[in-house]
Amino acid sequence: MIRYALHCKACDEAFEAWFASSAAYDTQKERRLVRCTACNSTRVDKQIMAPAVKTAKGKDTAPPDPEKMFAAFAEKARAHVAQNFDYVGDSFAEEARSMFYGEQDERPIWGETTAEERDALKEEGVPAAPLPEPFTPPIPKPKGRLN
Numbered sequence: 702m703i704r705y706a707l708h709c710k711a712c713d714e715a716f717e718a719w720f721a722s723s724a725a726y727d728t729q730k731e732r733r734l735v736r737c738t739a740c741n742s743t744r745v746d747k748q749i750m751a752p753a754v755k756t757a758k759g760k761d762t763a764p765p766d767p768e769k770m771f772a773a774f775a776e777k778a779r780a781h782v783a784q785n786f787d788y789v790g791d792s793f794a795e796e797a798r799s800m801f802y803g804e805q806d807e808r809p810i811w812g813e814t815t816a817e818e819r820d821a822l823k824e825e826g827v828p829a830a831p832l833p834e835p836f837t838p839p840i841p842k843p844k845g846r847l848n
């Protein structure tokens with residue numbers, strides 16, 4: 702079944718009708734069986750529609766763009782990491798290990814590791830996961846730390 706939004710050119714009535722298929726609509730239209738619900742005219746055509754989806758509230762909205770949705774999600778993830786995770790730079794492996802062994806309180810951190818450090822953490826069972834590139838916030842500038 703297919704539902705068409707129809708428009709009557711005689712009286713400007715807009716209405717909807719169900720058809721078995723688009724071919725069935727064409728056949729019925731040809732046989733002048735598609736008639737306006739208001740004035741019974743056969744000068745009825747399919748309405749040209751812009752793409753839209755019905756939301757739960759019944760409002761028409763533009764269809765979601767998956768790329769934009771992902772970008773918005775990635776942006777949120779980046780902001781979350783930037784605000785809630787402490788950037789520890791090259792000390793990530795050291796910090797993560799020290800928390801794992803209870804030498805300091807656990808806190809959310811992010812930073813860089815070498816491949817060797819990453820493998821060592823994995824072997825020791827220290828929980829750490831690579832942060833996918835779209836979720837990686839810009840690296841914060843050191844806050845007046847003396848090196």
Ligand SMILES: [Zn+2]
Binds near residue numbers: 709712714742
């Ligand atoms: Zn009409």
